[in-house]
Amino acid sequence: MDLRYEQRMKGILLLVGQEGASDLHLAVGRYPMLRIDGRLVPVTREGILTPDDTKGLSDVILREENKKELLEEGQTDFSYNFDNKARFRTNVFFQKGYVSVTMRFVGENIRTLEELNMPPSLYDFTRQSQGLVLVAGPVGHGKSTTLAALIDSINHTQDKHILTIEDPIEYVYVQDHCIINQREVGQDAKDFSKALRAVFREDANVVLLGELRDLETMSTAMTAAETGHLIFATLHTNDSAQTIDRVIDVFPAYQQNQIRAQMASVLLGVVSQRLLPRIGGGRIPAIEIMIKNHAIENLIRENKTFQIDSVIETSLKDGMISMDRSLADLVQQGLVDVEDAFRFSKNRDYFRMLVGGKS
Helix, strand or coil: CCHHHHHHHHHHHHHHHHCCCCEEEECCCCCCEEEECCEEEECHHHCCCCHHHHHHHHHHHCCHHHHHHHHHHCEEEEEEEECCCEEEEEEEEEECCEEEEEEEEECCCCCCCCCCCCCHHHHHHHCCCCEEEEEECCCCCCHHHHHHHHHHHHHHHCCCEEEEEECCCCCCCCCCCCEEEEEEECCCECCHHHHHHHHHHCCCCEEEECCCCCHHHHHHHHHHHHCCCEEEEEECCCCHHHHHHHHHHCCCHHHHHHHHHHHHHHEEEEEEEEEEECCCCCEEEEEEEEECCHHHHHHHHCCCHHHHHHHHHCCHHHCCECHHHHHHHHHHCCCCCHHHHHHHCCCHHHHHHHCCCCC
16 A cells, blocks of 8 residues: 555545545545535645546555455445544545545444434434334435434433444444444345345344335335334435335335335334534534324325325424424524525425515
């Protein structure tokens, strides 16, 4: 390994932490770029990266098996532990024949919901003995961080066996009251579905799935939720109704009525979130919370998910909150700018009404 690149990479990764960046991008023809509060910022002191630079810097972090996968597949995913101080969810890939690197910073300390400015009512999901909880939102909007807070709460307050299945492992938990086994796809398990099927033989109480990726994983997750397991998982969807539709639509048409009934039975709730620039610096979440009640259960069974937004909006007393109301609350508390909130609103006329016509 070239010591010059090793020292250079170390300096860049230290800068990620010092600047509070969420991501690092290394691409030929650009400065190293940090994503800070959602915006890309160049590290001009490093100079423009050459093909040799991105290759040399990537060699610092790539294990031999990842180098092999990069050459064979054109990309590789893995977690990188930097000086036992910070972890990075990393993707190295080819573009135009050159190596590019994207690294997502994963904090060493797992923050509580209160520290994340998330509603503590979400802890109610952790007190269930079985069922399915889905956390939805675009890439980079804090889904993994929210799930880590929920899992760590169980770790500190209950006596359970927790299994995580991730690609790659992000947050590393320090076992407290719980036994926690963390499995990384590719290293500890061949794929998500096989690792999830093994859960039935591993006496697990709580399972964290990094992502519901395919039909087999979704089907097995719902069966596990039916058979005494509490399942937490993520989906790259925008809201509760779309999340439910996405799961059901993965299945062939002849199975969908059965899957709707199963989903209506096992689903505990859906949490959808967005991270917005916070006035004064940093980012803060806006959150939609759907908690399954009889009305929601019936809408799922009857394929009327388009009515779920109305139920959420009229169920504030039950702990539900719509995205537009959450955004409006942040504006009224002076935490986010109304223009930033407006970009994420679902019903813009309704949002304008909530904030008094400010947008």
